[in-house]
Amino acid sequence: xxxxxxxxxxxxxxxxxxxxxxxxxxxxxxxxxxxxxxxxxxxxxxxxxxxxxxxxxxxxxxxxxxxxxxxxxxxxxxxxxxxxxxxxxxxxxxxxxxxxxxxxxxxxxxxxxxxxxxxxxxxxxxxxxxxxxxxxxxxxxxxxxxxxxxxxxxxxxxxxxxxxxxxxxxxxxxxxxxxxxxxxxxxxxxxxxxxxxxxxxxxxxxxxxxxxxxxxxxxxxxxxxxxxxxxxxxxxxxxxxxxxxxxxxxxxxxxxxxxxxxxxxxxxxxxxxxxxxxxxxxxxxxxxxxxxxxxxxxxxxxxxxxxxxxxxxxxxxxxxxxxxxxxxxxxxxxxxxxxxxxxxxxxxxxxxxxxxxxxxxxxxxxxxxxxxxxxxxxxxxxxxxxxxxxxxxxxxxxxxxxxxxxxxxxxxxxxxxxxxxxxxxxxxxxxxxxxxxxxxxxxxxxxxxxxxxxxxxxxxxxxxxxxxxxxxxxxxxxxxxxxxxxxxxxxxxxxxxxxxxxxxxxxxxxxxxxxxxxxxxxxxxxxxxxxxxxxxxxxxxxxxxxxxxxxxxxxxxxxxxxxxxxxxxxxxxxxxxxxxxxxxxxxxxxxxxxxxxxxxxxxxxxxxxxxxxxxxxxxxxxxxxxxxxxxxxxxxxxxxxxxxx
Amino acid sequence: xxxxxxxxxxxxxxxxxxxxxxxxxxxxxxxxxxxxxxxxxxxxxxxxxxxxxxxxxxxxxxxxxxxxxxxxxxx
Numbered sequence: 001x002x003x004x005x006x007x008x009x010x011x012x013x014x015x016x017x018x019x020x021x022x023x024x025x026x027x028x029x030x031x032x033x034x035x036x037x038x039x040x041x042x043x044x045x046x047x048x049x050x051x052x053x054x055x056x057x058x059x060x061x062x063x064x065x066x067x068x069x070x071x072x073x074x075x076x077x078x079x080x081x082x083x084x085x086x087x088x089x090x091x092x093x094x095x096x097x098x099x100x101x102x103x104x105x106x107x108x109x110x111x112x113x114x115x116x117x118x119x120x121x122x123x124x125x126x127x128x129x130x131x132x133x134x135x136x137x138x139x140x141x142x143x144x145x146x147x148x149x150x151x152x153x154x155x156x157x158x159x160x161x162x163x164x165x166x167x168x169x170x171x172x173x174x175x176x177x178x179x180x181x182x183x184x185x186x187x188x189x190x191x192x193x194x195x196x197x198x199x200x201x202x203x204x205x206x207x208x209x210x211x212x213x214x215x216x217x218x219x220x221x222x223x224x225x226x227x228x229x230x231x232x233x234x235x236x237x238x239x240x241x242x243x244x245x246x247x248x249x250x251x252x253x254x255x256x257x258x259x260x261x262x263x264x265x266x267x268x269x270x271x272x273x274x275x276x277x278x279x280x281x282x283x284x285x286x287x288x289x290x291x292x293x294x295x296x297x298x299x300x301x302x303x304x305x306x307x308x309x310x311x312x313x314x315x316x317x318x319x320x321x322x323x324x325x326x327x328x329x330x331x332x333x334x335x336x337x338x339x340x341x342x343x344x345x346x347x348x349x350x351x352x353x354x355x356x357x358x359x360x361x362x363x364x365x366x367x368x369x370x371x372x373x374x375x376x377x378x379x380x381x382x383x384x385x386x387x388x389x390x391x392x393x394x395x396x397x398x399x400x401x402x403x404x405x406x407x408x409x410x411x412x413x414x415x416x417x418x419x420x421x422x423x424x425x426x427x428x429x430x431x432x433x434x435x436x437x438x439x440x441x442x443x444x445x446x447x448x449x450x451x452x453x454x455x456x457x458x459x460x461x462x463x464x465x466x467x468x469x470x471x472x473x474x475x476x477x478x479x480x481x482x483x484x485x486x487x488x489x490x491x492x493x494x495x496x497x498x499x500x501x502x503x504x505x506x507x508x509x510x511x512x513x514x515x516x517x518x519x520x521x522x523x524x525x526x527x528x529x530x531x532x533x534x535x536x537x538x539x540x541x542x543x544x545x546x547x548x549x550x551x552x553x554x555x556x557x558x559x560x561x562x563x564x565x566x567x568x569x570x571x572x573x574x575x576x577x578x579x580x581x582x583x584x585x586x587x588x589x590x591x592x593x594x595x596x597x598x599x600x601x602x603x604x605x606x607x608x609x610x611x612x613x614x615x616x617x618x619x620x621x622x623x624x625x626x627x628x629x630x631x632x633x634x635x636x637x638x639x640x641x642x643x644x645x
Numbered sequence: 646x647x648x649x650x651x652x653x654x655x656x657x658x659x660x661x662x663x664x665x666x667x668x669x670x671x672x673x674x675x676x677x678x679x680x681x682x683x684x685x686x687x688x689x690x691x692x693x694x695x696x697x698x699x700x701x702x703x704x705x706x707x708x709x710x711x712x713x714x715x716x717x718x719x720x
Contacts (some may be wrong), residue, residue: 053693058672058675063672093702093704094677094702096677097675097676097677097701100674112651124704181669183670183671184666185672186671187670191679193672194677194679195679215687215688215699218688218697222689222691223688224691225714312706316690316695316697316706317690317691319690319695319708320691320692320694350689391703429705430668430708430711431695431706431711432705432706432708432711433671433705433706433707434676434678434704434705434706435697435704435705435706436704437704492689578690618719
């Protein structure tokens with residue numbers, strides 16, 4: 001049987017889903033739209049049911065793409081997600097408002113079970129809910145009190161699922177208006193329903209208006225000074241976790257894949273296939289898995305904040321600040337996460353309900369300087385920026401680094417303003433939002449979210465990343481026939497013969513890369529990048545670093561034959577000696593700054609492109625992003641070089 | 646005296662007298678904000694916008710431009 005889980009947001013719907021399915025669940029998209037669809041199975045004694053978790057909505061009348069999915073699936077019997085039974089989750093402490101949507105679902109005539117969830121909280125607030133009156137108001141259905149946090153009600157749900165007679169035996173108002181697009185009719189329908197529910201007097205509340213713990217906490221957390229202060233501390237904590245904590249497993253993964261790659265090339269018979277496995281496939285898969293710790297930590301943190309209810313307060317205090325940029329408070333977390341890595345940042349933009357605001361957030365997020373830019377920044381800064389102090393206190397190198405980060409943020413916001421003007425709005429957005437009561441987070445829910453996000457990244461974006469890695473490998477490995485002659489020449493040269501074995505290997509690797517198709521590509525783009533102050537060697541490094549920005553450093557090391565494992569020091573010394581054709585140092589201030597500016601703006605990250613493709617469900621946006629960011633990078637680097645040289 | 650919801654003082658209990666037609670009018674109903682209900686402003690975000698309201702034990706945040714569509718009178 002196909003079961004739909006329906007209900008308002010913040011009613012503990014996902015807790016109910018997790019309670020019923022455990023880990024027997026998977027996440028995908030609804031066909032054709034990027035609305036998250038969680039599917040799972042429920043096991044009763046003699047049957048297996050399929051359960052679909054629909055996005056939480058306040059009524060059947062849709063206000064966003066997410067909500068439109070719910071209306072379509074419920075109202076259209078031909079829809080692939082149309083359910084045979086509905087589990088409706090209602091917050092027992094917000095019963096009347098929740099029953100408004102329930103009454104619409106009831107009028108569809110589909111068998112339905114009403115779950116009065118968070119029963120404990122309603123009790124704590126001294127609500128008395130008259131279940132008999134609910135039965136009288138909605139004849140035919142089944143009503144179950146649940147508290148998914150402690151698995152209360154699971155057995156009863158499983159028992160009720162075996163019953164076959166849960167269909168509504170009448171209608172509440174009638175299904176006539178449920179698919180109308182007329183807003184006046186919608187409002188009249190909603191008003192009529194709510195009035196009828198309120199008149200039924202289902203609830204008696206004994207005590208009222210005791211000062212609420214949540215409200216007191218809010219006064220602190222949304223305070224003009226303390227509110228921002230606490231949020232800043234949270235962010236600091238998050239960055240600490242991502243930068244220091246994630247580095248440990250990331251280095252570990254990195255090392256293991258280097259070992260694995262070495263192992264494969266030593267143990268397998270020499271040949272192209274071995275080379276493909278050890279140099280293309282293994283590093284490619286390693287390049288996917290290395291992001292997992294960052295993604296896991298970020299989503300652990302976000303899920304924790306969301307579960308407790310704090311995230312909606314962040315949205316509340318940041319909303320006014322983000323508005324001038326066409327964004328809302330919900331864009332803050334994705335954008336700030338992108339300072340660590342744009343991949344989890346883009347993935348976390350799902351919380352933004354408004355499609356336009358979500359798209360803008362995704363498109364500008366890669367402008368934030370991510371951690372992969374740090375190796376490039378540090379190399380170039382120590383190469384061209386003198387270690388002096390400005391006004392005796394400001395370290396110039398540090399100032400430049402700060403400037404690069406600031407530039408990224410500035411362009412993210414500027415681009416957001418432009419996109420806000422250019423993109424058409426599908427529907428007038430509104431920002432009426434619940435501030436749910438604070439509650440202790442449930443680690444099961446947090447853990448499941450983390451697992452889901454990691455799984456999505458590895459399976460969906462991972463495929464694209466591995467494919468591009470292999471393509472880049474092929475370009476760097478194969479070369480035209482002329483390369484063989486060059487390599488033979490190198491081997492017979494005096495310089496090569498006199499060099500040590502290690503040096504010979506480095507010289508060979510350098511010649512091999514510069515003779516490859518990638519090398520030829522780098523040389524052929526030289527006329528294009530010359531105005532930026534680059535030569536073909538830098539060109540090759542730019543191309544290879546499309547895999548990931550930090551690859552730039554490794555490629556330079558290979559080309560300049562200092563060996564990838566060499567320290568930065570050795571590479572910097574080598575680069576300092578490098579002369580341009582006119583006899584001047586190749587890595588002048590102008591060239592160095594131009595490269596820095598290029599890396600601030602350029603979308604040099606296939607993994608982010610793959611994730612944007614996944615999140616927007618089309619190649620259109622990642623390609624636009626690639627072109628736009630590339631253009632800004634080129635123009636920025638061009639101006640920088642021309643002004644400074 | 647009639648007022649709109651964006652102008653009321655914090656912690657002052659008011660009664661909703663009418664909801665002006667708007668694209669999100671039915672959304673307000675779905676949130677439980679209908680004529681005759683009592684509502685009060687609990688706290689404001691920095692810069693005074695958005696504002697958090699309590700209605701029927703439920704806390705919601707609303708931008709000022711949206712609260713303007715709700716007319717209220719002192720309860």
